[in-house]
Amino acid sequence: MQDMFGRSSIGPSGEATLSEKSSRSDIVYRLLRQAILEQALRPGTKLAEDTIADHFKVSRTSVRAALVRLNAEGIVDLRANKGACVAEPTLEEARDIFALRRMLEAEVIRRLVADLDSADVKRLEQHVKQEEAALSDHGPLSIRLAGEFHILLAELTGSQALARFVREIVSRCSLILARFARLHSPECAVDEHVQIIRALQSRDTATAERIMLEHLHAVELRAELDIDKTEPDISAVLQRYARKG
Amino acid sequence: MQDMFGRSSIGPSGEATLSEKSSRSDIVYRLLRQAILEQALRPGTKLAEDTIADHFKVSRTSVRAALVRLNAEGIVDLRANKGACVAEPTLEEARDIFALRRMLEAEVIRRLVADLDSADVKRLEQHVKQEEAALSDHGPLSIRLAGEFHILLAELTGSQALARFVREIVSRCSLILARFARLHSPECAVDEHVQIIRALQSRDTATAERIMLEHLHAVELRAELDIDKTEPDISAVLQRYARKG
């Protein structure tokens, strides 16, 4: 749910500028993005322009604009004359992205420990409450809220740039989980988020940072990146089905 | 100059995917981006679709796609029904971005110290040589190469994600310099880049990191962010010209 006004205040949306545009291409952008991040559209899914345009009752023009944006964010792959697919991060990319995420979010923690006020804590606790409420349905909402907790943390630092990068990297981690994790349960345990809030309140940088890193490690474990479940390359797969077996 | 082949191998371009697309919208994207980063198009400049389309002899469609991408990178501001402008980072944003840049590039240094090989050094030295050659003309090329040195460093870490973020943040720093620095001379001194290479070769993390941070600090000083030269808000300016003076 948004706030009581129509627009999502400072909420973790994905807009590039602050102006609350709601053109058709923006609507398509937001809906596609949400569908991908909620894992309704899995990595590799073909995103045919006509199909999407027909579904949303808009022209391909608006769809294309949305796809270009999503491609710029790295959650959609766009090959020339071949159309768009939901991005499929490789295992290597996945590890790379998680490593960078740890670095970014550690920085978030360090900054928040320095100047987190009670209003911030309140917002975080409210968010966690939402997460708990959504926990029952085991559905897309739960997945999305888990990611948005981390985005909210980044936004509370007051650094637009940092928040921007965290938003992008969290999105890509969602994709990674969608691709590799066996059960697509919420990628973050709610109680781990509670722990993070507590650690921040304690103003103990080292501890808070450690808890965040443990949390991210746990998330990464859920992705089971050690197990190679990736079978993207047809020919590699078919190696095992040799001609005259 | 690129490499001996047509395409820029791993060169610091800005493509979102790896495929060497050269559609019209991509051409417009690259040229606009270059023009902005070389400070030919200064912050605040209106980017009217028709004007650009006419100039490049393409349709507005291609121009719009380019503008959407540039907006996603934070180089262009896009207000609904009002068109596009070259982004104008505020002073606050500028400091924020530089702070994040220091963090990211410190990470680059730490990673490179660990596993930089001689081939990497060679590429870096080649790049610096280009910088020196371009130094004489004091022009756009020099500005661009200075930024690309940092991008090259990030790429040599082998981390696509890190390189991506560095590329984006270096771009935005170019914008900041374009907006605030008095003389738009190359923002990085070439000899400082040489020092960085030397420090990396010494395998001394602490020193290398220190030199990089000093370098970035020097760049930030050239931006003169302490001096507020920004007069964006008309009404604020006109406060000083009261009605009945």
Add this chain to the structure above:
DNA sequence: ATCAACATGATTGTATACAATATTGACGAC
């Protein structure tokens, strides 16, 4: 003269039409 309402032109947002490229199935040579 001042200001508001309106009309005109300019610019952006969207849809449609066309061109270029890729995909797929059919046909024919061997």
Add this chain to the structure above:
DNA sequence: GTCGTCAATATTGTATACAATCATGTTGAT
């Protein structure tokens, strides 16, 4: 029957046409 070639179809890339919104200058009432 297998393979290559080509035609038919589908999908993407681009241009143009139209609709919606904004900027601006004019008119007219006060």
